Structure formats: structure tokens, C-alpha cells
Amino acid sequence: MDHPAGSPRHLSRRSLMATGVLAAGAVGVAAPTLGNPFAGTPAQAAGATRRITIYAEQLPGGLFGYGLAPGQATVPGPVLEMYEGDTLEITLVNTTTQRLSIHPHGVDYSTDSDGSPLNASFNNPGETRTYVWRSREMFLASGRRFMPGSAGYWHYHDHAMGTDHGTAGVAKGLYGALIVRRRGDILPDKQFTVVFHDMMINNRMAPNTPMFEANLGQRVEWIAIGHGNLFHTFHLHAHRWADNRTGMLEGPADPSHVIDNKDLNPGSSFGFQVLAGEGVGPGAWMYHCHVQTHSDGGMAGIFLVRNADGSMPPGAEEAIHRFQGHTHQQHG
Amino acid sequence: MDHPAGSPRHLSRRSLMATGVLAAGAVGVAAPTLGNPFAGTPAQAAGATRRITIYAEQLPGGLFGYGLAPGQATVPGPVLEMYEGDTLEITLVNTTTQRLSIHPHGVDYSTDSDGSPLNASFNNPGETRTYVWRSREMFLASGRRFMPGSAGYWHYHDHAMGTDHGTAGVAKGLYGALIVRRRGDILPDKQFTVVFHDMMINNRMAPNTPMFEANLGQRVEWIAIGHGNLFHTFHLHAHRWADNRTGMLEGPADPSHVIDNKDLNPGSSFGFQVLAGEGVGPGAWMYHCHVQTHSDGGMAGIFLVRNADGSMPPGAEEAIHRFQGHTHQQHG
Amino acid sequence: MDHPAGSPRHLSRRSLMATGVLAAGAVGVAAPTLGNPFAGTPAQAAGATRRITIYAEQLPGGLFGYGLAPGQATVPGPVLEMYEGDTLEITLVNTTTQRLSIHPHGVDYSTDSDGSPLNASFNNPGETRTYVWRSREMFLASGRRFMPGSAGYWHYHDHAMGTDHGTAGVAKGLYGALIVRRRGDILPDKQFTVVFHDMMINNRMAPNTPMFEANLGQRVEWIAIGHGNLFHTFHLHAHRWADNRTGMLEGPADPSHVIDNKDLNPGSSFGFQVLAGEGVGPGAWMYHCHVQTHSDGGMAGIFLVRNADGSMPPGAEEAIHRFQGHTHQQHG
Ligand SMILES: [Cu+2]
Ligand SMILES: [Cu+2]
Ligand SMILES: [Cu+2]
Numbered sequence: 001m002d003h004p005a006g007s008p009r010h011l012s013r014r015s016l017m018a019t020g021v022l023a024a025g026a027v028g029v030a031a032p033t034l035g036n037p038f039a040g041t042p043a044q045a046a047g048a049t050r051r052i053t054i055y056a057e058q059l060p061g062g063l064f065g066y067g068l069a070p071g072q073a074t075v076p077g078p079v080l081e082m083y084e085g086d087t088l089e090i091t092l093v094n095t096t097t098q099r100l101s102i103h104p105h106g107v108d109y110s111t112d113s114d115g116s117p118l119n120a121s122f123n124n125p126g127e128t129r130t131y132v133w134r135s136r137e138m139f140l141a142s143g144r145r146f147m148p149g150s151a152g153y154w155h156y157h158d159h160a161m162g163t164d165h166g167t168a169g170v171a172k173g174l175y176g177a178l179i180v181r182r183r184g185d186i187l188p189d190k191q192f193t194v195v196f197h198d199m200m201i202n203n204r205m206a207p208n209t210p211m212f213e214a215n216l217g218q219r220v221e222w223i224a225i226g227h228g229n230l231f232h233t234f235h236l237h238a239h240r241w242a243d244n245r246t247g248m249l250e251g252p253a254d255p256s257h258v259i260d261n262k263d264l265n266p267g268s269s270f271g272f273q274v275l276a277g278e279g280v281g282p283g284a285w286m287y288h289c290h291v292q293t294h295s296d297g298g299m300a301g302i303f304l305v306r307n308a309d310g311s312m313p314p315g316a317e318e319a320i321h322r323f324q325g326h327t328h329q330q331h332g
Numbered sequence: 333m334d335h336p337a338g339s340p341r342h343l344s345r346r347s348l349m350a351t352g353v354l355a356a357g358a359v360g361v362a363a364p365t366l367g368n369p370f371a372g373t374p375a376q377a378a379g380a381t382r383r384i385t386i387y388a389e390q391l392p393g394g395l396f397g398y399g400l401a402p403g404q405a406t407v408p409g410p411v412l413e414m415y416e417g418d419t420l421e422i423t424l425v426n427t428t429t430q431r432l433s434i435h436p437h438g439v440d441y442s443t444d445s446d447g448s449p450l451n452a453s454f455n456n457p458g459e460t461r462t463y464v465w466r467s468r469e470m471f472l473a474s475g476r477r478f479m480p481g482s483a484g485y486w487h488y489h490d491h492a493m494g495t496d497h498g499t500a501g502v503a504k505g506l507y508g509a510l511i512v513r514r515r516g517d518i519l520p521d522k523q524f525t526v527v528f529h530d531m532m533i534n535n536r537m538a539p540n541t542p543m544f545e546a547n548l549g550q551r552v553e554w555i556a557i558g559h560g561n562l563f564h565t566f567h568l569h570a571h572r573w574a575d576n577r578t579g580m581l582e583g584p585a586d587p588s589h590v591i592d593n594k595d596l597n598p599g600s601s602f603g604f605q606v607l608a609g610e611g612v613g614p615g616a617w618m619y620h621c622h623v624q625t626h627s628d629g630g631m632a633g634i635f636l637v638r639n640a641d642g643s644m645p646p647g648a649e650e651a652i653h654r655f656q657g658h659t660h661q662q663h664g
Numbered sequence: 665m666d667h668p669a670g671s672p673r674h675l676s677r678r679s680l681m682a683t684g685v686l687a688a689g690a691v692g693v694a695a696p697t698l699g700n701p702f703a704g705t706p707a708q709a710a711g712a713t714r715r716i717t718i719y720a721e722q723l724p725g726g727l728f729g730y731g732l733a734p735g736q737a738t739v740p741g742p743v744l745e746m747y748e749g750d751t752l753e754i755t756l757v758n759t760t761t762q763r764l765s766i767h768p769h770g771v772d773y774s775t776d777s778d779g780s781p782l783n784a785s786f787n788n789p790g791e792t793r794t795y796v797w798r799s800r801e802m803f804l805a806s807g808r809r810f811m812p813g814s815a816g817y818w819h820y821h822d823h824a825m826g827t828d829h830g831t832a833g834v835a836k837g838l839y840g841a842l843i844v845r846r847r848g849d850i851l852p853d854k855q856f857t858v859v860f861h862d863m864m865i866n867n868r869m870a871p872n873t874p875m876f877e878a879n880l881g882q883r884v885e886w887i888a889i890g891h892g893n894l895f896h897t898f899h900l901h902a903h904r905w906a907d908n909r910t911g912m913l914e915g916p917a918d919p920s921h922v923i924d925n926k927d928l929n930p931g932s933s934f935g936f937q938v939l940a941g942e943g944v945g946p947g948a949w950m951y952h953c954h955v956q957t958h959s960d961g962g963m964a965g966i967f968l969v970r971n972a973d974g975s976m977p978p979g980a981e982e983a984i985h986r987f988q989g990h991t992h993q994q995h996g
Contacts, residue, residue: 105924106904111947111979114901118950118983136943138913142850145912147939148904148922165964167956186474229957231563231895233599237446240438240480244919248477249470254919255576255586258480260437261599267897267925267954275479279468283443286450290599292499293561300497315443319450518806563895565931569778572770572812580809581802587908587918590812592769593931607811611800615775618782622931624831625893632829647775651782
């Protein structure tokens with residue numbers, strides 16, 4: 001019943017506030033810079049530079065994790081957040097006996113922060129190395145079109161343990177969520193990271209998969225990440241979201257699909273916010289891979305929506321008991 | 333040459349008309365309600381409540397189906413439709429000797445209508461049970477963003493036969509399309525439901541896959557649903573659609589991809605409308621999974637576009653004959 | 665270090681200019697035509713008709729390719745381009761001893777240009793046959809919605825060699841990119857075609873996968889195509905794009921996901937433009953399938969971003985040497 005992806009939230013929010021960008025309001029679109037070999041260039045990063053240290057550690061059960069302080073590594077690692085324009089300087093301390101790195105999706109980095117053996121960008125055992133991730137706002141390309149900014153629900157992962165693509169590191173838990181927000185984006189009350197990797201969720205199988213908890217009406221942000229060798233589809237019961245950058249609609253003309261099931265394949269990620277139990281009430285709601293042999297085999301967990309005051313809703317204890325006791329057996 | 337997914341259309345359109353919402357025009361966006369623990373809430377359902385009875389029945393060949401009257405079960409089940417704001421009250425009669433349920437995607441339901449054994453929401457053999465599905469319009473979240481409404485091309489399926497995820501029920505045919513329309517959406521002339529499940533289309537293999545028929549220029553709505561354990565891609569020859577909620581563009585600034593091939597994986601669904609043969613003429617057009625071993629193995633069928641007056645276009649008989657006779661053999 | 669998909673660019677651009685449509689500016693939306701059995705019809709094709717000859721040839725190593733002149737066949741074939749409204753008349757010369765065809769995605773064609781044995785539309789060994797591909801602009805459906813036009817990053821492939829779905833032809837290299845542009849779309853400086861098929865990229869495995877080259881700041885267009893029997897995810901290091909028709913945003917209200925990893929499954933295709941090295945600098949950047957066993961097994965290549973003057977950036981030679989020498993071995 002623990003939810004390891006929840007606790008880093010406090011830290012990351014505090015970190016965001018320290019940069020002073022949390023209260024920012026309007027969407028700022030960078031004006032194009034002239035005198036440049038190509039049509040437009042991003043404005044200088046308006047945001048702050050944040051420096052953090054991440055510790056890669058060996059964990060019980062053959063797992064490895066990233067953590068924001070010694071002895072605090074988790075699977076998945078902490079949710080890292082920034083606003084478009086911010087820079088994140090990560091000092092990665094490799095406390096393990098394995099070669100490893102940290103490779104981000106969605107942000108800008110030079111080859112020496114690529115996190116790949118191809119670019120000799122990794123930490124040898126015991127080594128400390130700094131990786132710099134930059135981000136940017138959209139900027140005018142030509143006519144009315146814009147080259148995209150960095151905002152998105154991204155992720156980071158090892159790219160060096162076992163093979164040149166980090167296959168062993170990813171398999172053992174070296175992954176986490178990275179969020180780049182656009183100024184004015186709505187902030188959530190809670191965050192859950194869900195990583196589908198082979199037949200596991202956050203390297204666990206039912207009934208030991210994370211139980212994510214929220215109170216009725218809380219704004220919950222889900223970050224879903226795919227890894228490994230299998231294809232998956234993420235499904236959440238009784239809640240849905242728009243299949244776009246934020247999970248919300250920009251208005252009646254927003255053409256986005258609204259969905260409650262989405263492909264979650266290796267290297268992909270997406271995120272969305274729901275109001276817990278909104279329109280459906282509290283209860284033990286399932287989230288699971290919709291590939292039948294995967295959900296039957298243990299890729300399922302519970303999203304526990306408590307009453308607004310935090311108390312348990314009727315039937316939820318029984319549902320949790322059923323899940324822990326005899327889920328995932330064949331029904332005769 | 334039958335098309336089982338076509339016949340329920342009559343019934344569902346009649347049902348929609350009975351609720352008096354078919355003629356509704358403008359897009360209605362619900363205003364936020366104040367005095368609520370979270371930023372916005374959906375307006376009260378403006379729509380009607382419709383009550384239907386569905387019979388789950390055993391069919392020849394080990395199949396099971398849902399039907400709107402005794403002895404009328406089909407694979408896939410009937411297309412169910414509602415407008416955002418409507419409520420559907422389904423009395424499910426289990427005429428079989430198996431535990432089963434009906435679980436929807438995309439709509440709102442309380443835990444006792446979840447259709448899952450986790451929430452003790454299923455029909456024992458011979459049991460009758462009522463499931464309530466509600467829907468809603470988008471509503472303001474904060475700033476300019478909206479929490480999505482229920483409109484979409486969804487589906488329903490068993491979640492209780494064989495395993496706690498309904499693996500046996502889904503494998504045997506307990507699935508169907510559910511459409512939630514937004515007021516003002518364009519209604520089609522015909523509807524086809526295509527379910528990709530393992531190596532089959534609507535639990536059949538070529539040349540026994542459904543042949544869908546329309547006359548040149550008719551507005552045809554396709555609802556594609558994925559189930560099972562394999563990944564698939566749905567491809568339709570000579571027609572294409574926008575990869576958004578309706579399959580049409582909202583105008584020149586709608587950024588949606590236009591596609592004719594789309595991933596159709598377990599638990600996912602999408603829909604779109606095409607004008608039959610528009611720009612390409614009548615004929616026997618293929619629809620198939622684009623995974624080569626799947627199409628070669630029998631995941632292919634014919635979309636027969638007749639002349640505008642319903643007569644057969646030149647070459648179509650020969651194409652159908654080829655399909656029935658020697659498709660899916662190795663060409664030496 | 666060759667890049668076969670680059671050279672056809674010259675030809676296709678010249679061909680486009682010959683039709684006189686390259687300079688066209690504003691987005692033209694076709695007005696609906698009255699007196700028609702369905703709500704709207706596309707305007708007459710405003711564009712030109714272009715006639716080309718394509719030679720299907722047998723290549724060394726058991727491969728087959730399409731080429732725009734005798735002895736010029738490549739894997740993938742040439743990038744074919746047109747503007748919405750244009751017609752492409754392709755005379756396909758089958759110089760091989762196998763039955764084969766050319767089947768396009770995204771454009772309009774009659775049954776005799778379907779390229780499928782179902783419609784008796786293929787070239788017997790030694791045979792020459794003409795296929796006609798038409799395209800169109802979006803046109804008003806009803807209310808404010810538009811039936812989509814043909815613009816998109818599409819592809820073409822054999823549909824007749826080996827099986828009725830062209831399984832052998834596709835496996836042996838008979839595929840290529842087809843781009844339909846909307847008037848006013850931004851044109852690139854370079855184009856790269858990437859086809860993921862089984863465990864290969866453009867029918868090659870690392871380190872023999874194509875190395876795509878550009879100078880810092882060049883506008884590079886990627887066209888990614890999926891084929892075969894496996895699922896894949898295309899990932900590009902240090903660059904990203906909007907998951908919509910153009911890969912660019914229409915402005916701050918464009919809700920599209922911004923991504924750097926996308927499902928690339930059989931029959932699907934997408935395209936996007938990036939500014940080479942923009943915000944990250946020059947270097948040897950990886951592109952690869954993000955399925956771990958696939959990238960480890962050889963589905964990876966290098967996007968070499970040179971300095972703006974074409975010279976080699978620091979570290980790039982070493983990275984290329986590493987890639988050619990000892991990538992894709994297990995790291996002990
Ligand atoms: Cu799965
Ligand atoms: Cu398939
Ligand atoms: Cu792959």
C-alpha cells in the first residue's frame with residue numbers, strides 16, 4: 001500500500017518554488033531572433049537554473065534506483081520538473097559497481113550530457129558526472145507555424161548499464177518521470193508515476209503493484225512511461241482524459257480524442273490530470289494493462305479514491321482484500 | 333456476405349430518437365458550478381435516461397454474444413449510442429451458465445456498475461443485474477482549459493468470464509461499440525463495427541470476415557475496437573480520416589494527422605466517417621490488419637462500395653470471388 | 665555512410681517545380697459543390713498532372729527496389745511528392761521475374777490502380793502498367809467540419825509479391841515515402857526516409873544502417889514508415905516534434921503532444937521537420953528503435969549533425985568509430 005512515486009512530489013514542488021517560476025501566468029511565446037542562419041531561434045532561456053544531485057544506488061532484490069539524497073533511491077526515481085526555459089544541472093553520483101548514466105527525453109542537451117556510451121557520456125562505477133538539461137519555449141518557424149517547445153510529460157532513464165542502450169539499467173529500475181510545464185499550466189494536488197516494463201508495473205506484479213491514493217475531488221496527475229520489450233496499453237477505470245499535451249481540452253474546437261486506454265510502448269510517455277472519482281464517486285478503481293495475458297498475469301493495480309475527508313468509502317476494503325487475496329487466478 | 337454490425341443501427345437510431353435528443357444542434361458547454369471542493373463540476377445531465385435490456389447468450393461455435401432481445405445476440409453486440417448528458421440504464425440478463433458482466437469505456441459509473449469482480453459487480457449464471465452508465469459534457473477546469481466530456485467512439489465488453497479481467501468473455505465475443513456523441517455531431521447513414529481480436533475480425537477469419545456494404549456517397553461510420561493479446565494496425569484501402577475525435581477536420585487550423593492506418597491494440601477504440609467511394613469510385617475495397625502475417629493469415633475483409641443506385645460496379649463480383657476462393661494462399 | 669534516401673530529393677524537388685506549384689502560398693479550402701448526393705464534394709483538382717516512370721528491379725543480396733530510372737533502384741525507393749490537388753501518373757516497369765505492384769497510402773485511386781491482386785491490379789513479370797494517384801484538398805462536410813484532404817506523410821509499397829498482401833515484396837525492399845503537401849507548407853533542406861521492418865532499418869542492421877547527415881541549423885525532414893510483423897518505437901536523440909500533421913505547432917492553442925518517441929507499426933507512417941542540432945549543437949546523435957532487444961540487436965543509426973560550415977564537430981569521429989566498432993555487444 002505504499003506509493004513511492006508520491007513522496008518525491010513534496011521535494012520537486014519545493015524545488016520548483018525555489019526557482020520562483022511557479023506563480024507565472026500567461027503563455028509566453030518567444031519572438032524570433034534575427035541574424036541567424038535559420039528562420040527562427042528560441043529566445044534565451046528566461047527561466048532559472050536549478051542544481052540537484054542524484055544518487056544511483058543498488059537496492060534490495062537486484063534493483064537499482066535514482067534518489068535525491070543518499071539512501072533515498074526509489075523505483076521509479078523522483079519526479080523531476082521544470083518550466084519551459086529552465087535549466088536543470090544534475091550531478092549524478094554513481095554509488096554502484098556498474099557503468100550507468102541518466103538520459104532524458106524531451107529536453108536539450110549537448111553530446112556530453114547524452115548519457116550514451118556512443119558519446120562517452122556515462123558514469124563509471126563510483127564516478128560522479130554532471131549532466132545539463134535545458135528547455136525552451138516554442139518559437140516561430142515560418143508563416144504561422146512554430147517549432148515546438150519542451151513542454152510535455154517526459155521521462156529519464158539509464159542508457160549505459162548492460163548494453164549501450166541501458167537495457168540492464170532500465171530492467172532493474174533506473175527510470176523516472178520528467179515534466180516540463182508551460183507557464184500557466186494547472187498544477188496537480190498529487191502525482192503518480194506508472195512504468196510498464198515487461199510484465200511489471202514499477203518493477204512489481206499484482207498484488208504488490210502500487211496502490212495510488214487520493215481523496216474525492218483531488219486533482220491527480222498520472223505520468224505513464226513504457227519500457228522494455230513488450231507492447232502494452234494503459235487503462236484506467238471510471239476516468240478519462242484528452243489525448244493531447246495536458247489531458248484537458250482547449251475548448252469546444254479542440255479536436256483531440258478523449259480516451260481511457262492508450263498504447264504505452266518502450267520509450268513513450270504521456271501524462272494527464274483527472275479529478276479523483278469525479279462523476280463516479282469514491283471507491284477502489286482498477287488501473288491495468290489491457291492486454292489480457294498481461295492484466296491476468298499481474299499488470300494491474302488499485303487507484304483508491306477515498307471520501308473527500310480521507311475516510312474509506314463503502315466496499316473499498318473488500319475490494320482491496322479481493323485484489324490482494326485472489327486476483328489473477330483463473331475463475332473456474 | 334452478412335454484416336451483423338449493421339442491423340442494430342436501426343434499433344439504436346430509433347432509441348436515440350425516442351429520447352428526443354437527435355435534433356439538438358449547438359455545442360453546449362457546461363458552466364462551472366460554484367461551492368464545490370474542486371474548480372469546476374459538470375452541469376447536471378441535461379439529457380434523457382434511456383432504459384434497455386441486454387441479453388447475454390451462448391451462441392453456436394462456442395461463442396457468446398450480447399443482444400437487445402432474447403435470441404438476438406450477435407458478435408459483436410449492438411452499437412449503443414447516447415449524447416453527452418444522457419444516462420443509459422442497462423438491465424443485463426445472463427442467460428448463460430458462466431459468470432459475466434458488461435464493462436463500458438468512456439462513461440461514468442459507480443463501483444457497483446464497474447462490471448468487475450474486484451467490485452463484486454457481475455452477473456452470476458442466470459442472474460439479472462442493472463448497470464448505470466452516465467455521460468457528461470466538458471466543463472471548465474481553470475483558466476481556459478476544460479475537463480473532457482464523454483464524447484467518443486468507445487466500447488463495452490465482459491470483465492468477468494474466465495478471469496477477473498473477462499479474458500474468456502472477450503475471447504468468445506462479448507464485446508460491442510458504444511458511441512457518445514456531442515450535440516451537433518454529424519450522423520451517419522450506416523455503421524460498421526470492426527473488432528480485431530487475436531488473429532480474427534469479429535471472431536472470424538477470411539474469407540468469412542464481414543463484408544460491409546454501402547452505396548457510393550453514403551456516409552459510413554466505422555467503429556474499430558481492439559482486444560486480446562496481439563498488436564494490430566487497422567488499414568482501409570482508398571479512404572482516409574483525421575486522427576481526432578470525429579475523423580473530420582475542424583478547419584484549416586486543425587493540426588490532426590490524416591491517416592488510413594492506425595494502431596488498434598487491446599482496450600483501444602476509435603471511429604470515423606467516410607463517404608463511401610468518394611473520389612475513388614465504387615468497387616471491392618479491402619480493409620485489413622497491416623501486420624503482414626495477420627493479413628496473410630486471414631485478418632482481411634471487403635468494404636463493398638456499390639454504385640449509387642445499389643447495383644454492382646464492374647469488377648466487384650470478380651474481386652469477391654477471388655477473395656472467397658483463393659485469398660490468403662501463398663502466391664508461387 | 666551512404667544515405668540512399670537523400671539523393672532522390674533532388675529529383676523530386678525538380679519534379680515539383682516542373683508542375684509550377686512550389687511557390688503557391690495561401691491555404692486554399694475547396695468550396696462545397698451543390699447538386700450532389702452527399703453534403704459536399706471536393707473541388708476539381710486544381711493541380712497539375714505529373715507523369716513518371718518507376719522501375720522495379722532486383723538488387724544484390726536478394727533485395728528489390730523501386731527507382732526513377734533504369735539501374736537506379738534503391739531501398740527505400742525515391743521520395744515521391746505532390747501538392748493537394750495534384751495527380752501522379754506512374755508507369756511501373758517490372759524488370760523482375762516476380763509478380764509485383766505499387767500500392768499507395770493516403771491518395772485517391774480507382775480499383776485498377778489499387779495495386780492489389782484482389783482487384784487484379786499488379787504487374788506480371790516483365791509487364792508495364794500505369795497507376796494513377798490523385799489527391800485533393802479538404803472540403804466542407806456539414807456545419808463547420810471538413811472531410812480531410814490528402815496532405816500527409818504517406819508511403820507506397822508492393823502489394824502483390826509472395827502473397828496477396830505483398831509480404832515478400834515489402835520484406836525485400838519494395839517501399840518508399842510519399843508526401844502530399846498542403847499549399848504553404850514549409851519545405852525542408854534535406855529529407856531522410858527511415859523504414860522499420862522486422863529487426864532492420866531500411867533493410868539493414870547496425871553498424872550498416874544509414875548515417876544521415878546535415879549541417880547545423882539545416883531544416884531536415886524525417887519520414888518514418890513501419891512494415892512487417894513486429895511493433896517498434898522510433899526515437900531520435902536531442903530533437904523533438906509535435907505529434908501532428910506537420911510536426912510543428914499551429915500556435916499556443918495547438919493541443920498536440922510534443923514527442924521524441926513514437927510507435928511505428930506496420931502500415932503506419934509519419935513525418936516531421938527538425939532544425940539539425942538546434943539548441944543542442946552538432947554531434948553524432950543516435951536514432952533507434954526504443955524496444956530494447958531491437959536497439960541492442962541492431963535497430964540503431966547515427967544522425968550526424970556537422971558544424972554549420974560542414975566540418976566535423978569535436979567527438980563525432982570517435983562516436984562513429986565506436987558505433988562501427990563495438991556497438992551492440994553486451995557490456996561486461
Ligand atoms: Cu501489458
Ligand atoms: Cu493484426
Ligand atoms: Cu523495434
